[in-house]
Amino acid sequence: MIERADQLVLNYVSKAADAAHGVLRADQRLDFAKRLRARIEAERGGSQNARDVAKVLARFGDPAALVEREVRRLAEAGVATKRDAADFGGVATSGVSRADGGPAQTPGTGSTLRFPSVVDDHDEPPGVRAYRRIAQERLEKQGQGRGLPFAGLRRAAMSSANPMATGGRDARTIVKEHPRETAAMVILIVAALLVPFRLPPLAIFQVPLVVWAAGGALVLFGESWSLRDKLLGIGAPLLGYSVGGVLVGGLRVGIEAGLQAFVTQFFDVSGTMFMIGTGLGVVWLAYRLLDVS
Template identity: 75%
Template sequence: MIERADQLVLNYVSQAADAAHGVLRADQRLDFARRLRARIEVERGGSQNARQVAKVLARFGDPAALVEREARRLAEAGVATARDPAGVGAGAVARPVSGPASGPASGPAGGPSGGGATRPLPAVTDEEAPPGVRAYRRIAQDNLGRRQGMGLPFAGLRRAAMSSANPMATGGRDARTIVKEHPRDTAALAILVLAALLVPFDLPAVAIFQVPLVVWAVGAAMVLFSDAWSVRDRFVGAGAPLLGYAVGGVLIGGLRVGIEAGMAAFVTQFFDVSGTMFMIGTGAGVLWLAYRLLDVS
């Protein structure tokens, strides 16, 4: 979990550095990336929770918007950038830039770094953030509100499906990226799917256990010991097949035989439908875990 949280920060800073190509000079890009990383660490407050770190990064907004904000700051200070090597205006004079309340400027423009005055990135607020940052923050807050409320249940999966046509839909992260970063977790989901697919086959039991149950137990153990999901999500995803088998079998089997048919007929109907309900429960659990995995990442 710690590695995943740090990777989110590194990915975000890398995106900002990439966006700065052609906008800031090399030394300015390094200085900007360093200050951005430091500001993120301050806002992060030492948290190693991937969900919390993702929320912090969402507050910062689009990395490209932060680059434009930095370019405007340097332009206002009369400092030449890669976009405007000659500086702002023919008679522009470089001048010191006062640092914000969060920290003093490190020096005047044209100092030793050659990239103008450096200062810690200020906390991103709605009042001071540029329009692009505010727009992306509103989108992130709306998405969080929908997840916490009764919003569309599989918006994360739909965004992942759209990412090949529109990389901005998921910030450049799609299903293939998730598989690369979570090989054990995706393997657990594949094992659960395999358990459901084995139900229709009349395979010999292992000791006293049916093969689909054994395969499910392996996948469920991998899910329960994973740190990619919350405890609730792990139990929901791993327990959905058993819930479908037991509760679904009882309900559907009871409805099919009625009250007066007797226990023998009910047991027969239970075993006829419980396998199908196990498969349905497995599909629901895997979809939920996949959605949560994409949602967290």
């Protein structure tokens, strides 16, 4: 997870350096990349969460736009860039006169200790900041699935997507951040898959029931789900087995078939209904895990 967050920063700085190639001189490009990396680390605040880092980088905006701002800053300071040299037919001047008639400055001396402000810094008008915050909150709500149903599942399916486009969230990231919850869901799936094999019972308990109990215990100890989500996730298999078995078994035998026929049909379909209930419960747990993350 730490490597992934650091890789996001490295990729962003590399894009900015590539955009500066041919625009800034080598020394200016190196200084620009160093200051950009330092500003990102300051905004990042030591966070190793890929999603938080992706949000920080998103606030900086397009790397090419940052390069253009750096060019304008150097031009205002009277410092020549590689683009200026190209504009003069490839001949770089040894000094550039200032617009106010001041002494010329030697190229390469335009470094500053402070990187240009990012798009949401405090120097914006209060009204702009307020409306920007409202818009960002609405977008975050949509990304969490309130405005766009199952948006979390769609983001997780993009396991090979650019993490900048998915908010740093994909299937692999979720698995790394929530190993206990992932193991619980896997165990519940295994319990459902064991139903058709008719394994000998352990003492008086069927093997799928024992495996389901182990998975349910892990679900209860999970920290990423609410109590309601936990009960729905581990209760769905039991509801499928009992309620589903009764309903489907009753429909298959009819009213006048007798108790024995009903019991036979119940045990014939209850295993299948248990598997269906487990699948629904795991899907719900996975969705909620992605949504709250």
